[in-house]
Amino acid sequence: MNQEKVDKIIDRYSAKEGKGILIQLLLDIQNEFNWLPGEAIVQISERLQVPVSQIYRIASFYKVMSLAPIGRHLIQVCLGTACHVRGGPKILDKVEECLKIKTDETTSDMKFTVRRVNCLGCCALGPVMVVDNDYHGKITTVKVKEILESYD
Amino acid sequence: MARIKSTAELEEQRQEILSKRDPDKSRIAICSGTGCLALGCDRVISAFKEEIKRQGLEDKVDIKETGCPGFCEKGTIVVIYPEGIYYLQVQPEDVPEIVSETIKGKKVVDHLLYTDPSTGAKAIHESQIAFYKNQKRLLIGNNIKIDPKNIEDYLALDGYRALAKALFEMTPEQVIEEVKESNLRGRGGAGFPAGRKWETCRNASGEPKYVIVNCDEGDPGAFMDRALMEGNPHSILEGLIIGAYAVGSHEGFIYVRQEYPLAVENVGIAIEQAREYGFLGENILGSGFDFEVEVHRGAGAFVSGESSALMTAIEGRVGEPRPKYIHTTISGVWEKPSNLNNVETWANIPLIINNGAEWFKSIGTEGSKGTKILSLVGKVNNTGLVEVPMGITLRDIIFKIGGGIPGGKKFKAVQTGGPSGGIIPEQYLDSPVDFDELAKLGSIMGSGGMVVMDEDTCMVDIARFFIDFLCDESCGKCVPCREGLDQMRGILNDIVAGKGEEEDIELLEEIGETMSNFSLCALGTTAANPVLTTIRYFGDDYEAHIKEKRCPALVCKDLIAYYIDQKKCIACMLCLNNCPVDAIEGEKGKIHVIDQSKCNKCGTCYDVCPPKVGAVKKISGEPVPPPPPEEERKIKREKGEKEGD
Numbered sequence: 001m002n003q004e005k006v007d008k009i010i011d012r013y014s015a016k017e018g019k020g021i022l023i024q025l026l027l028d029i030q031n032e033f034n035w036l037p038g039e040a041i042v043q044i045s046e047r048l049q050v051p052v053s054q055i056y057r058i059a060s061f062y063k064v065m066s067l068a069p070i071g072r073h074l075i076q077v078c079l080g081t082a083c084h085v086r087g088g089p090k091i092l093d094k095v096e097e098c099l100k101i102k103t104d105e106t107t108s109d110m111k112f113t114v115r116r117v118n119c120l121g122c123c124a125l126g127p128v129m130v131v132d133n134d135y136h137g138k139i140t141t142v143k144v145k146e147i148l149e150s151y152d
Numbered sequence: 153m154a155r156i157k158s159t160a161e162l163e164e165q166r167q168e169i170l171s172k173r174d175p176d177k178s179r180i181a182i183c184s185g186t187g188c189l190a191l192g193c194d195r196v197i198s199a200f201k202e203e204i205k206r207q208g209l210e211d212k213v214d215i216k217e218t219g220c221p222g223f224c225e226k227g228t229i230v231v232i233y234p235e236g237i238y239y240l241q242v243q244p245e246d247v248p249e250i251v252s253e254t255i256k257g258k259k260v261v262d263h264l265l266y267t268d269p270s271t272g273a274k275a276i277h278e279s280q281i282a283f284y285k286n287q288k289r290l291l292i293g294n295n296i297k298i299d300p301k302n303i304e305d306y307l308a309l310d311g312y313r314a315l316a317k318a319l320f321e322m323t324p325e326q327v328i329e330e331v332k333e334s335n336l337r338g339r340g341g342a343g344f345p346a347g348r349k350w351e352t353c354r355n356a357s358g359e360p361k362y363v364i365v366n367c368d369e370g371d372p373g374a375f376m377d378r379a380l381m382e383g384n385p386h387s388i389l390e391g392l393i394i395g396a397y398a399v400g401s402h403e404g405f406i407y408v409r410q411e412y413p414l415a416v417e418n419v420g421i422a423i424e425q426a427r428e429y430g431f432l433g434e435n436i437l438g439s440g441f442d443f444e445v446e447v448h449r450g451a452g453a454f455v456s457g458e459s460s461a462l463m464t465a466i467e468g469r470v471g472e473p474r475p476k477y478i479h480t481t482i483s484g485v486w487e488k489p490s491n492l493n494n495v496e497t498w499a500n501i502p503l504i505i506n507n508g509a510e511w512f513k514s515i516g517t518e519g520s521k522g523t524k525i526l527s528l529v530g531k532v533n534n535t536g537l538v539e540v541p542m543g544i545t546l547r548d549i550i551f552k553i554g555g556g557i558p559g560g561k562k563f564k565a566v567q568t569g570g571p572s573g574g575i576i577p578e579q580y581l582d583s584p585v586d587f588d589e590l591a592k593l594g595s596i597m598g599s600g601g602m603v604v605m606d607e608d609t610c611m612v613d614i615a616r617f618f619i620d621f622l623c624d625e626s627c628g629k630c631v632p633c634r635e636g637l638d639q640m641r642g643i644l645n646d647i648v649a650g651k652g653e654e655e656d657i658e659l660l661e662e663i664g665e666t667m668s669n670f671s672l673c674a675l676g677t678t679a680a681n682p683v684l685t686t687i688r689y690f691g692d693d694y695e696a697h698i699k700e701k702r703c704p705a706l707v708c709k710d711l712i713a714y715y716i717d718q719k720k721c722i723a724c725m726l727c728l729n730n731c732p733v734d735a736i737e738g739e740k741g742k743i744h745v746i747d748q749s750k751c752n753k754c755g756t757c758y759d760v761c762p763p764k765v766g767a768v769k770k771i772s773g774e775p776v777p778p779p780p781p782e783e784e785r786k787i788k789r790e791k792g793e794k795e796g797d
């Protein structure tokens with residue numbers, strides 16, 4: 001983790017004198033590192049003079065924020081309503097089975113992390129699975145394996 | 153760009169933009185909304201750029217990357233102007249043909265047109281496509297004409313004229329009166345009259361006042377707000393500025409969920425440009441009115457879309473709701489009067505100001521005016537965003553616009569309103585889309601999610617799905633919602649596992665009633681709707697699960713079994729090779745058999761068995777037929793048939 005980067009992100013919000021910035025700040029940290037490292041949380045706490053507990057409260061409440069490092073590739077399987085009726089749960093089962101991990105876990109080689117999400121806004125293409133920034137629409141259980149194998 | 157300082161200057165600017173544009177020049181509009189992006193529209197766009205260059209047409213053709221026109225099922229969508237030729241499912245390989253044939257040769261490329269599945273007729277223009285023909289696209293119709301990153305496109309379509317009219321020809325009170333008169337009801341959930349909300353906020357004491365756009369869009373299965381925010385952000389911004397003027401606010405927030413990165417980006421650009429042109433900031437259009445707006449990103453919590461929770465999140469705290477003895481219009485963000493409306497509500501405002509309340513009232517039903525954008529998804533042929541006049545029947549939406557149910561399956565139900573909504577069965581298909589009529593059926597309009605379900609959908613499973621979702625999303629602050637949902641989840645899990653008991657239905661109803669009456673926010677008070685409506689309309693599904701331990705739709709894993717029909721199996725090894733738990737015995741030329749004790753019911757065998765063979769069967773509530781004895785498993789072939797066919 002890079003202290004300077006965290007400082008820079010905090011500086012972006014200096015004009016606002018701490019008013020209502022915490023969530024936005026944490027989102028930026030999350031986007032930068034793909035998770036919220038404990039050191040960053042302490043650093044924010046010290047600079048903004050807010051209790052660490054308050055930051056953890058936010059970080060654990062919101063889905064987008066992660067308190068553990070994630071794998072090189074983030075797999076998001078949509079289980080929104082539209083994808084659910086088109087077989088989303090079977091896709092998630094298949095991913096879990098292929099990688100031998102459960103949802104919200106990371107493979108031991110740090111290659112994949114699996115998450116379930118609620119609607120990615122491409123319901124028309126359901127069931128949808130997103131790996132990193134690649135959207136895979138209208139997938140079947142058979143295709144899951146192929147897709148996973150195409151990442152290294 | 154110097155800031156525009158009067159209505160006259162605005163019109164001058166508009167004329168200048170229009171004069172630079174030649175209406176007869178070829179223009180290629182390519183949807184670059186998230187749906188088409190998922191289908192690879194970026195490759196189509198680069199292919200067009202290359203091809204135009206290769207054929208030396210750079211001066212003769214404009215390429216425009218636009219917002220989503222709604223027909224996501226058939227993306228990537230490309231429209232060629234000025235002719236308005238509508239191409240669907242365009243791939244990068246099609247691009248040279250389009251450029252040579254249509255742009256240069258002025259001929260239509262037949263195979264990229266929409267083909268009516270029943271008549272086989274080809275449609276060249278949007279207005280001939282069944283999906284669009286029955287819509288009324290006041291809000292979303294401009295998406296394909298606008299590059300959301302370019303304010304000039306919005307100005308060319310009369311953008312910000314309503315703002316000028318409000319600022320210079322109307323008092324704030326008159327604006328409120330007009331919106332009240334139009335009877336515009338909020339599009340985000342409860343359908344509260346927007347004008348009345350504005351009035352309360354205007355009359356509330358306390359400064360500053362805030363106006364807020366709700367683009368949290370938490371309903372899993374709805375994406376109209378995203379399409380508007382991505383595709384036409386200025387229309388929302390213009391509505392917001394007018395609202396701010398009416399309410400007497402000088403500071404606003406646009407709350408967009410982080411999961412919509414393109415929406416965040418486009419609205420950010422729109423704000424910058426609006427500021428540059430003088431539609432935001434100090435002394436807007438020289439009127440003396442000041443207004444600033446800021447984007448806040450939501451971090452993925454359904455409950456944070458609720459008004460009081462959203463305001464808490466804007467303050468930087470955990471987005472949980474609070475009791476609303478005092479309305480947020482009186483005490484909202486930092487305990488100041490705050491007026492929150494949904495994206496679509498705001499986008500309606502410029503239309504109402506430009507065309508008047510009378511015009512708006514001429515569309516829709518007695519109690520619900522104007523149009524509504526619905527996201528038509530699930531088991532329906534034409535999925536995507538549809539904008540319809542209020543009052544249209546569910547049947548027309550699903551069958552005329554949506555083209556019916558795929559694969560010749562039977563319609564079973566339609567879910568409206570997301571997790572707070574309900575399930576509507578076939579006998580009510582002729583009900584109109586209207587806030588009050590949907591409520592009578594035990595559902596709601598909500599934000600406009602519309603998920604179609606066919607005979608293969610299990611209603612108990614759907615109820616469990618929503619309860620599961622809400623369990624995860626409940627903030628846990630109040631007991632009825634937190635505990636009620638957890639208990640409901642337990643009971644529903646038992647029912648789908650075949651462990652349900654007869655009293656369960658009554659118990660579910662009782663819990664549901666308690667939650668409706670005593671929860672803190674609308675998440676809890678409406679959470680039982682999916683359960684209560686499925687019990688009301690699909691009691692048989694529950695009975696079958698509980699009494700017969702049978703899932704009629706063959707969905708619930710614990711109640712179904714797979715087996716291989718020995719008469720149909722051609723011993724092709726497909727299922728056997730794909731079975732993840734090695735539960736299938738057999739070899740080439742020898743009928744395959746599923747070992748029930750090993751099978752984990754993942755359904756892979758069912759999916760891979762070729763449809764024309766169809767040997768893998770799914771059953772529920774009846775015993776699995778015994779497999780043939782070992783010695784009879786060899787496949788006997790008719791004369792002339794080859795081994796391993």
Ligand SMILES: Cc1cc2nc3c(=O)[nH]c(=O)nc-3n(C[C@H](O)[C@H](O)[C@H](O)COP(=O)(O)O)c2cc1C
Pocket residue numbers: 337338339340341342343344346366367368369370371454455456457458459460492493494495497498599673674675
């Ligand atoms: C749990 C919950 C989630 C909600 N999520 C949203 C949402 O994502 N978008 C939205 O516009 N309204 C949402 N609402 C409704 C808002 O509370 C509010 O009524 C609405 O934004 C007001 O705008 P309108 O009057 O223009 O509809 C939600 C309500 C609840 C109870």
Ligand code: FES
Pocket residue numbers: 078079080081082083084118119120121122123124126128372373374
């Ligand atoms: S439900 Fe999966 S993308 Fe909307």
